[in-house]
Amino acid sequence: MTVTGVRAGARVLARGDGRGGTSLPVLEGGGPLALRRTRGSGAEAHVMVVGAMSGPLGGDRFAIEARVEDGARLRVGSAAATIALPGQRKGEARYDVRLDVADGGELRWLPEQLISANGSDLHVSTRVEVGPAGRLVLREEQVLGRVREDPGRLTSRLTVRVAGRALLDQELACGPGAPGGWDGPAVLAGHRAVGQLVVVRPEFAREPVAARMLGECAALTPLAGPAVLVSAVAGDALLLRRVLDEALGHLGG
Numbered sequence: 001m002t003v004t005g006v007r008a009g010a011r012v013l014a015r016g017d018g019r020g021g022t023s024l025p026v027l028e029g030g031g032p033l034a035l036r037r038t039r040g041s042g043a044e045a046h047v048m049v050v051g052a053m054s055g056p057l058g059g060d061r062f063a064i065e066a067r068v069e070d071g072a073r074l075r076v077g078s079a080a081a082t083i084a085l086p087g088q089r090k091g092e093a094r095y096d097v098r099l100d101v102a103d104g105g106e107l108r109w110l111p112e113q114l115i116s117a118n119g120s121d122l123h124v125s126t127r128v129e130v131g132p133a134g135r136l137v138l139r140e141e142q143v144l145g146r147v148r149e150d151p152g153r154l155t156s157r158l159t160v161r162v163a164g165r166a167l168l169d170q171e172l173a174c175g176p177g178a179p180g181g182w183d184g185p186a187v188l189a190g191h192r193a194v195g196q197l198v199v200v201r202p203e204f205a206r207e208p209v210a211a212r213m214l215g216e217c218a219a220l221t222p223l224a225g226p227a228v229l230v231s232a233v234a235g236d237a238l239l240l241r242r243v244l245d246e247a248l249g250h251l252g253g
Contacts, residue, residue: 005059
């Protein structure tokens, strides 16, 4: 018997409703990627990704697309952590995220953690396009293994472009089969939670944010454009979230 894995996709489109709010003319998902609109705040629409099945498992292919048009504000979160698990099919699973923020649009992409369980093999790709006057807050958090468990193989690539110009393109590979040194002092230094925060705001082009350390294991770095990157490692998911939340607070939320 051949096991092909699950193919699932979800799409959301946020558009200004002409009354100072945000409408969602497209909100669709299937299989393990169910989308639910929740109570928003002010002009911002809120969407929750609800995992309807376990996964991604080996061989699965998941994809999410979100577009925020001029005048719209969207916040996307998830109801629970995503857990990459081994499956009946050997081989890599993929999770592709594509985000597009137009001029005058604002997106806050704040999912819960991605947990790489022992025996899993997942490649995550996140590509973001932001218009010259668009605004973005993006948080990524990865946890290597569950409690007292070795991690699976996890490869994560993040690309951010503003006004067609690449500001960030980085990849991190961890776990069995990853290039040597991923757990050494130059990368994770034995920590099991790693995350980053990307904030894009037009005002950063006029008033750049200075680089600085945010405690022992986190750093804020201005990018070559209207954006900053916060990178952090921590012993567990709770500590990592605390560090990233404090960093976002320093940047004005």
